[in-house]
Amino acid sequence: MIACSPRLDWRTVRSPQERYTALFPGKPDKLERRIPYLDQEFLQTREAVKMDDDIYSISTIQLLVSQSASLNTLLSQLQANLIDRAKASGGESVVEDGFDKTAERQRLPIKDYFLALKKDGKSQQLMRVRWIHRVAPNGDSWIYQISILHTHAGSGNAKTFFTKEEYENFFSDFSPRIKL
Incomplete structure (x- = not known):
């Protein structure tokens, strides 16, 4: 029933250049930027929807x-x-073991991070984030950061909050398109 919600317009997004398929709750915007790191520069691409x-x-x-x-x-x-x-905001982080599926439907272990960011001692934002790393057949490495930031937390537990179906679908339906 959650997929029928008029607020959420779930759609499969294929990103061939970034080699993934994902289920977004609306049409995402795409942004590219170069990030300096040590004496190198990496291209970061972000697709996001609010x-x-x-x-x-x-x-x-x-x-x-x-x-x-x-x-x-x-x-x-x-x-x-x-x-x-x-931690600097006085918040907390909880790490939980989970699984990610590959393009071949293999299940690989991953970690989910549930974060609570605070301001003035009160929860202001909750976040769930997962990092996935894949190596392409040509030897290039791909790092994916899948996350949801809830910007109006009030008080709450990030892990409990993000186990709702509307959030879980976003993580479980992400699929890197790199053959292992």
Whole structure:
């Protein structure tokens, strides 16, 4: 029934350049930017849609074979930046083991991060984020950051909040299109 909600216009989005298929609750906007990292620069592509108080987004970074030595450090830094931001605000982060499906329907272990960001001691924003890494047959690496930011949290538990079907669908229907 949630898929029939007039507020949410679920649609499959295929992003051939970024090599994924995802289910978005509306038509996403696409933004590209270059991000400097150490003595390199990476192209980050983000597709996102805002629905009421929620921002659904998928960011993609491609690392060429020649840049692959930076992969683990870059991925760790992306994760640490968000977790440190939550902790610095007085909020919290909870990590939960989960599974991601590949284009071949394999289930690979991943981690989901549930973050509460606070301001003046009160929850202001809740976020769920997942990072997925895939290596293409040509050796290029792809980092996907799938996230939902709820911008009007009041008080609440991020893990409980994001287990609702309308949020779970976004994560479970994301599929990288890179053959392992």
